[in-house]
Amino acid sequence: MATNDLISVLDAAREVGSTHLRLLMLIKQGKLPGEMRDGQWFVSRDSLADFAAVEGEARTAPPCAASCKASSCGCR
Numbered sequence: 001m002a003t004n005d006l007i008s009v010l011d012a013a014r015e016v017g018s019t020h021l022r023l024l025m026l027i028k029q030g031k032l033p034g035e036m037r038d039g040q041w042f043v044s045r046d047s048l049a050d051f052a053a054v055e056g057e058a059r060t061a062p063p064c065a066a067s068c069k070a071s072s073c074g075c076r
Contacts, residue, residue: 006035006042016052026051
């Protein structure tokens with residue numbers, strides 16, 4: 001990753017409305033590319049944008065299970 005394309009995990013979490021621990025977990029799972037430099041984790045702005053797009057879609061999906069029978073929750 002190019003240095004000028006990197007953002008710290010702390011700043012990245014603020015930008016996408018997540019927590020730095022969530023981003024670190026995704027890095028460890030290989031779901032978000034990250035790089036450690038001088039003891040601090042960084043992600044690229046491109047990978048952060050991709051994550052934000054997917055995470056945003058997941059947050060807008062109804063939280064109900066397929067077996068949900070309630071009509072007041074908005075999933076039907």
